[in-house]
Amino acid sequence: MKRLLAVMAVVLAVLPASLSSAQDCVEEVTFETWPGTLFMRHHEALFNCCAWLDVEVVTTRGTIEFTEWEMFEQGPCYCLCCFDAEATVGGLDPGEYTARVWKAMDNFDGTWTFELAAEEVVTIEGESEPSLETSYTPCVGSSAPGQPNEATWGTIKALYR
Secondary structure, eight states: OOHHHHHHHHHHHHHHHHHSOOOOOEEEEEEEEEEEEEEEEEEEEEEEHHHTEEEEEEEEETTTEEEEEEOOOSSSOSSEEEEEEEEEOOOOEEEEEEEEEEEEEEEESSSSEEEEEEEEEEEEEOOOOOEEEEOOOOSSTTOTOOOOOGGGHHOOOOOOO
């Protein structure tokens, strides 16, 4: 019985590590412009599996800053996974802008870590009405063993709480 418990303890110790490191994200940020508008897509951004993302956009003279905030309703899980985050900001004046994408990750001690994910100079031409749309998709292309991708986020959250 002691041997069985020891084997189970090893399996339970190794399983979370193998599942949590199973997803390799290849982060890529792309920008597209339309008349008076900038679209940002951050493909496979690595964040905690139980996070939801709030994408904030701040425009100042010549700069557009996108910040992806890692937020939690019930606390973090013991895993990381890939997210797709998108934001579209309209009503921009024509001209050159420095576009930056920041990842804001909670350190769970009252502080945040900010990581620059991308920086690019973009040229906006034409005009559009002021607008802002943001969205994200959690746990892109990941799956727990034996689970379809559609159920992945809930499955991983349940395993790592």
